[in-house]
Amino acid sequence: MKKSYISVILFVVLSFICSSIAFAADDTIKIGFNIPLTGEIPKVGEESKFAGQMLMNEVNAKGGVDVGGKKYKLEFIYEDNESKAESAVAVSLKLIERDQVLAIVGPNSSKQAIPAGQVANDNKTPMISPWSTNPDTTKDRPWVFRAAFIDPFQGPIAVDFAIKTFKAQKAAVLYALSNDYSKNLAEIFQADFNKKKGAGAVVAFESYGDKDQDFSAQLTKIVAAKPDIIFLPNNYNEVALIVKQAHDLGWKGPFMGADAWGNSELMTLCGDDCKGHYFTTHYAAAGAKGETKEFIDKYQKLYGYQPADVAALTWDAINVVLAGIQNAGKLTGNVRKDREAIRNGISAIKEVKGITGNMKFDEQGDPIKCAVVVKINDAGEFEFAESVCP
Amino acid sequence: MLDSIIQNLFNALQWGSFYSLIALGYTLVYGVLRLINFAHGDIFMVGAYIAYFIAIFLFKGSLSLSGGLTLALVIPLTMILTAMFGVTLERIAYRPLRRKGANRLYVVITALMCGLILENGNLAFLGASRKSFPELIDKVVYNFGMISMTNLKIGVIISSIIVYFILNAIISKTKIGMAMRAISYDKFAIPLMGIPIDTIIVFTFILGSSLAGLAGILFAMSYPILDPFMGAIIGWKAFIAAVVGGIGDIKGAFVGGFLLGIVEILVVAVFPSTFRDLIAFSILLIILVIKPTGLFGVAKSTKI
Numbered sequence: 008m009k010k011s012y013i014s015v016i017l018f019v020v021l022s023f024i025c026s027s028i029a030f031a032a033d034d035t036i037k038i039g040f041n042i043p044l045t046g047e048i049p050k051v052g053e054e055s056k057f058a059g060q061m062l063m064n065e066v067n068a069k070g071g072v073d074v075g076g077k078k079y080k081l082e083f084i085y086e087d088n089e090s091k092a093e094s095a096v097a098v099s100l101k102l103i104e105r106d107q108v109l110a111i112v113g114p115n116s117s118k119q120a121i122p123a124g125q126v127a128n129d130n131k132t133p134m135i136s137p138w139s140t141n142p143d144t145t146k147d148r149p150w151v152f153r154a155a156f157i158d159p160f161q162g163p164i165a166v167d168f169a170i171k172t173f174k175a176q177k178a179a180v181l182y183a184l185s186n187d188y189s190k191n192l193a194e195i196f197q198a199d200f201n202k203k204k205g206a207g208a209v210v211a212f213e214s215y216g217d218k219d220q221d222f223s224a225q226l227t228k229i230v231a232a233k234p235d236i237i238f239l240p241n242n243y244n245e246v247a248l249i250v251k252q253a254h255d256l257g258w259k260g261p262f263m264g265a266d267a268w269g270n271s272e273l274m275t276l277c278g279d280d281c282k283g284h285y286f287t288t289h290y291a292a293a294g295a296k297g298e299t300k301e302f303i304d305k306y307q308k309l310y311g312y313q314p315a316d317v318a319a320l321t322w323d324a325i326n327v328v329l330a331g332i333q334n335a336g337k338l339t340g341n342v343r344k345d346r347e348a349i350r351n352g353i354s355a356i357k358e359v360k361g362i363t364g365n366m367k368f369d370e371q372g373d374p375i376k377c378a379v380v381v382k383i384n385d386a387g388e389f390e391f392a393e394s395v396c397p
Numbered sequence: 398m399l400d401s402i403i404q405n406l407f408n409a410l411q412w413g414s415f416y417s418l419i420a421l422g423y424t425l426v427y428g429v430l431r432l433i434n435f436a437h438g439d440i441f442m443v444g445a446y447i448a449y450f451i452a453i454f455l456f457k458g459s460l461s462l463s464g465g466l467t468l469a470l471v472i473p474l475t476m477i478l479t480a481m482f483g484v485t486l487e488r489i490a491y492r493p494l495r496r497k498g499a500n501r502l503y504v505v506i507t508a509l510m511c512g513l514i515l516e517n518g519n520l521a522f523l524g525a526s527r528k529s530f531p532e533l534i535d536k537v538v539y540n541f542g543m544i545s546m547t548n549l550k551i552g553v554i555i556s557s558i559i560v561y562f563i564l565n566a567i568i569s570k571t572k573i574g575m576a577m578r579a580i581s582y583d584k585f586a587i588p589l590m591g592i593p594i595d596t597i598i599v600f601t602f603i604l605g606s607s608l609a610g611l612a613g614i615l616f617a618m619s620y621p622i623l624d625p626f627m628g629a630i631i632g633w634k635a636f637i638a639a640v641v642g643g644i645g646d647i648k649g650a651f652v653g654g655f656l657l658g659i660v661e662i663l664v665v666a667v668f669p670s671t672f673r674d675l676i677a678f679s680i681l682l683i684i685l686v687i688k689p690t691g692l693f694g695v696a697k698s699t700k701i
Binding site: 218231 | 401404408412524536540543547663669674
């Protein structure tokens with residue numbers, strides 16, 4: 008009896024080993040996903056995963072990717088980083104060492120992408136973050152790339168748009184003190200606006216703390232300073248509260264926001280108060296044309312809702328990796344060599360056509376691409392207003 | 398300048414109303430049981446969620462009542478359900494420990510754990526995405542020169558003042574209020590006089606939790622975005638307000654709540670907002686250093 012058990016176990020173990028060897032050596036390309044499927048922002052992880060599934064099914068249905076005359080099937084591994092920095096590091100190591108992936112897509116938030124980028128860089132594995140906009144994610148890390156533009160590019164666009172559209176001479180900023188993204192972007196906006204409109208043109212620069220719900224004191228100060236526009240580089244849930252309270256205090260002017268506004272939950276939380284305002288982001292879902300529209304329609308048909316920017320950026324990030332593989336010319340089956348070939352392939356990319364705009368990479372691994380300003384229209388959709396290219 | 402000060406005082410009265418209503422709950426339970434009920438901020442959160450579900454059911458559901466009628470039903474229903482919730486918590490978590498004669502410290506730790514259980518239970522069952530409270534009454538903005546007020550803000554301030562006077566009347570004029578004061582005076586002699594101590598404690602939790610429920614409704618209407626951790630910080634701050642006012646004294650809790658609201662808001666009005674909590678809590682610390690029993694607290698005597 009015992010012997011037969013052992014032989015069964017041996018057989019199972021052996022077949023596992025064989026199959027994993029077969030996977031590594033054979034004709035699949037493994038890409039790992041380091042995404043927040045649970046935790047604070049589960050919707051972001053879900054959209055990334057759905058975009059991945061959609062792309063994989065499409066490519067595999069066509070027989071796979073053609074690299075150097077040989078067809079490879081795609082295999083995506085989705086791991087949950089719980090929207091925590093420490094889990095993102097653990098997930099990166101797991102994907103690199105256990106799953107032996109050729110490249111990693113994710114993490115999405117800068118909070119996780121910055122530490123995970125270090126791991127990928129140290130282990131010489133190409134990583135591309137779809138959504139992170141903080142410059143530190145890719146800075147001095149030759150193995151790390153991103154699909155989103157960075158904050159020093161986004162801030163001045165908001166400034167220019169405010170000056171042009173609202174003839175703004177004075178601006179006010181309200182930001183979250185404990186959120187690096189918000190604080191960094193607020194400072195960029197302040198510096199740039201003061202540069203373009205003279206020192207002191209930002210008439211109020213106010214902050215609030217973690218989990219604050221009442222902003223009346225800050226907003227009273229802002230309204231009393233009589234700015235032409237209020238800039239809010241904040242997360243969508245806080246935006247909803249701030250906009251409502253500002254209206255209570257008699258503010259009737261425009262608001263301008265940043266890419267963290269672009270969430271499908273914004274309109275359920277904010278309702279009519281947010282309509283008519285503008286924010287800078289990666290793509291506009293309403294009124295999209297060409298391939299972008301095709302992507303949105305396919306996604307909506309499969310999963311039942313309109314994809315936010317993170318889904319589109321994930322789609323583009325995967326395409327960047329695939330373009331890098333094409334550039335590599337051929338895959339040897341040796342994971343180390345292939346990773347290096349893919350890294351070189353990505354940095355050699357001349358230009359990739361993406362649904363969030365065409366992109367090529369600078370020496371830091373950041374894409375040179377266009378940003379869009381969208382308007383929240385009366386139907387609550389994010390409608391294209393302007394596109395700004397570097 | 399004067400406009401801005403009056404506007405800020407008005408903002409502060411509204412914000413302080415929430416602290417006051419929550420601080421009253423802390424102080425009631427402390428006065429009777431000498432227990433700091435750290436789960437109280439989360440009972441407030443539960444109150445807001447109960448209000449949300451009732452409002453959605455009545456307002457958006459198949460009944461689709463008018464906003465005003467919904468509000469008239471939401472207030473009593475939420476207060477009753479939140480009170481039941483508070484009593485259940487006392488029954489499950491605090492009474493067994495009291496029966497076994499556990500040190501008060503253990504009960505306080507239990508209260509902290511209950512708070513965490515409520516927060517994370519909510520997160521697990523309802524998910525991380527935030528709930529948006531429906532607008533039950535049409536918001537009207539009144540402008541007096543540079544000062545704007547909304548009907549909702551005025552309503553919040555008036556309700557909290559009315560609630561304080563009702564509570565004060567219950568405690569000083571009724572028999573059960575007298576029993577509460579008596580327990581806080583001497584909890585060993587009182588049962589010997591034939592006063593059912595458990596009934597009084599249950600009544601205390603009913604009062605405290607229904608106030609938290611009311612605060613939850615008003616809060617959800619003023620700040621219509623609910624998340625599972627909304628009660629944590631405001632609960633701690635209300636506790637500080639109760640201590641500064643003199644914990645165990647309902648006048649102290651009421652005044653302390655408004656005081657904290659005014660300090661927080663005026664600090665932002667005068668200094669850069671980055672320093673808000675730093676300066677606000679330094680002021681409260683100085684008050685406590687000068688008067689450790691709080692503004693209305695007495696060193697040791699009857700509390701409540």
